[in-house]
Amino acid sequence: MKNYYITTPIYYCNDLPHLGHAYTNIACDILARYHRLDNKNVYFLTGTDEHGQKVEQSAKSKNTSTKELTDRMSKNFLDLTKILNCTNNDFIRTTEERHKISVHKLWNILLKNDQIYLDKYKGWYSIRDEAFFDEKELKKINSEYYAPTGAKVEWIEEESYFFRLSNWTDKLIEFYNKNPDFVAPDTRFNEVKSFVKSGLKDLSISRTTFNWGIPVPNNNNHVIYVWLDALQNYLSALEFPDTDSKLYKDFWPGTHIVGKDILRFHSIYWPAFLMAANLPPPLRIYAHGWFTNEGNKISKSLGNVIDPFQIINEFGLDEFRYFLFSQVPFGDDGDFSIKALVNRINNDLSNDYGNLVQRVCSFIYNNCNGEIEIIDNLINEDEDLLENSNNIFKFYKECMDKDQIDKAIKFIFKLISLANIYVNNQEPWKLKKTNPNRMKNVLSILIEIIKRIAIMTLPIMPNKSQKLLLYLNFDFQNINFDNYKVIFKNQIKIEKPYPLFPKYEK
Numbered sequence: 354m355k356n357y358y359i360t361t362p363i364y365y366c367n368d369l370p371h372l373g374h375a376y377t378n379i380a381c382d383i384l385a386r387y388h389r390l391d392n393k394n395v396y397f398l399t400g401t402d403e404h405g406q407k408v409e410q411s412a413k414s415k416n417t418s419t420k421e422l423t424d425r426m427s428k429n430f431l432d433l434t435k436i437l438n439c440t441n442n443d444f445i446r447t448t449e450e451r452h453k454i455s456v457h458k459l460w461n462i463l464l465k466n467d468q469i470y471l472d473k474y475k476g477w478y479s480i481r482d483e484a485f486f487d488e489k490e491l492k493k494i495n496s497e498y499y500a501p502t503g504a505k506v507e508w509i510e511e512e513s514y515f516f517r518l519s520n521w522t523d524k525l526i527e528f529y530n531k532n533p534d535f536v537a538p539d540t541r542f543n544e545v546k547s548f549v550k551s552g553l554k555d556l557s558i559s560r561t562t563f564n565w566g567i568p569v570p571n572n573n574n575h576v577i578y579v580w581l582d583a584l585q586n587y588l589s590a591l592e593f594p595d596t597d598s599k600l601y602k603d604f605w606p607g608t609h610i611v612g613k614d615i616l617r618f619h620s621i622y623w624p625a626f627l628m629a630a631n632l633p634p635p636l637r638i639y640a641h642g643w644f645t646n647e648g649n650k651i652s653k654s655l656g657n658v659i660d661p662f663q664i665i666n667e668f669g670l671d672e673f674r675y676f677l678f679s680q681v682p683f684g685d686d687g688d689f690s691i692k693a694l695v696n697r698i699n700n701d702l703s704n705d706y707g708n709l710v711q712r713v714c715s716f717i718y719n720n721c722n723g724e725i726e727i728i729d730n731l732i733n734e735d736e737d738l739l740e741n742s743n744n745i746f747k748f749y750k751e752c753m754d755k756d757q758i759d760k761a762i763k764f765i766f767k768l769i770s771l772a773n774i775y776v777n778n779q780e781p782w783k784l785k786k787t788n789p790n791r792m793k794n795v796l797s798i799l800i801e802i803i804k805r806i807a808i809m810t811l812p813i814m815p816n817k818s819q820k821l822l823l824y825l826n827f828d829f830q831n832i833n834f835d836n837y838k839v840i841f842k843n844q845i846k847i848e849k850p851y852p853l854f855p856k857y858e859k
């Protein structure tokens with residue numbers, strides 16, 4: 354069995370989770386569920402990033418302790434995974450002892466390999482991004498300097514340990530050339546490569562002006578830079594430093610899904626740290642785009658932060674999951690709007706998918722006593738539809754294997770549309786009088802196609818798809834992609850159908 358390790362970023366504990374965090378979590382959950390259905394051994398990790406100046410400042414501004422704030426916020430992110438129906442195997446917090454041990458071990462290996470030295474950092478720092486910036490990357494507005502993210506930067510001068518990142522420029526380029534799929538989408542990979550080609554400077558990896566972090570081993574005046582700390586979570590959860598552990602052996606290296614905002618850390622610093630510690634770099638980094646809300650940047654100061662809990666409450670979880678990944682090509686920036694969400698629910702889900710299921714199942718319930726016969730005597734149109742569903746499944750898998758979730762969804766809807774056309778052409782309501790046996794066969798073929806559609810929608814809309822499979826008497830608990838082409842062999846009896854995706858009307 355092949356192994357597949359997938360991770361979300363670990364989220365800062367300075368504030369409540371929002372749509373952006375839900376988006377990455379759902380992306381990973383869709384891919385984790387997909388690969389499980391594809392018979393892979395999957396490990397899915399998410400968690401919270403709890404150290405650093407940003408979290409410390411947030412606690413101060415909220416008049417609370419860092420411990421109280423991080424416990425409370427981390428719980429919110431954990432609750433988010435549950436409300437989103439995420440199938441994560443673990444939830445890591447960087448304040449856990451297992452993580453501290455792992456970060457210390459990484460530090461000590463880097464030290465032993467002569468990758469770390471002590472000096473003084475003089476330069477710009479953005480607390481919001483927890484990142485150092487070169488002056489040439491900044492924008493000056495009045496007398497203040499701003500990072501490309503729009504965050505204000507401050508000048509800092511302090512003793513600091515440095516990582517010899519500059520030594521890794523050529524090795525990173527060589528690694529990128531050997532691994533053309535290391536970063537996706539390609540446009541973002543090109544940005545990374547050109548940044549590295551322009552030359553890398555050594556990276557400050559410790560701070561002395563606050564102490565909310567993991568102390569540098571044997572020097573309590575320094576805390577480890579929050580990104581060196583945070584990135585290591587991906588290994589801590591696999592029981593590093595025990596590189597003989599089953600988890601580490603089975604799952605490292607893995608795939609990181611991140612927002613484009615943090616690609617530099619994942620595609621440059623992280624592989625450099627790992628190579629410098631003689632550890633394998635990750636397999637792949639997929640950087641998705643940025644969501645706006647009704648056309649505006651999502652920001653606390655604009656007061657337009659979208660609360661995923663509220664949206665799910667009003668519109669439904671699977672509807673929300675479907676919307677996010679059908680609306681925007683995965684990798685591109687996208688916009689969240691209620692109008693677009695309602696359109697997707699009422700058109701794609703209710704009119705196309707829901708209506709196909711409803712019209713077929715109601716007909717069977719009303720005209721065949723709810724009984725679905727075993728398929729026999731295929732005619733050309735039946736063969737064509739089954740053949741098309743096989744081809745569509747192949748394309749769907751090809752897309753999902755490349756993390757192209759939106760394209761895979763388009764193929765599912767192609768099959769829904771072909772099935773609706775087949776109903777219209779075969780006209781079972783006429784066959785009822787003229788050829789009842791043929792009618793039964795048409796309906797059975799449609800049930801087989803609906804089963805195939807439901808198998809493909811399982812990763813994206815797990816609740817609705819499981820309910821549908823259960824309603825059709827298919828054992829969804831034990832279903833995987835091997836069942837896709839295996840035509841059902843038992844007579845099935847269905848109960849009175851219910852609308853799978855009711856229209857949203859307000």
Ligand code: ME8
Pocket residue numbers: 361362363364365366372373374376377402583584585586610611612613614615642643644645651
């Ligand atoms: O960066 N659109 O944590 P963070 C899409 N702790 N995705 C969004 C988004 C938006 N508007 N806003 C946030 C950190 N995200 C670090 C990560 S990993 C070792 C450490 C998602 O809480 C997206 O995945 O700022 C983005 O990369 C992440 O949240 C940033 O979360």
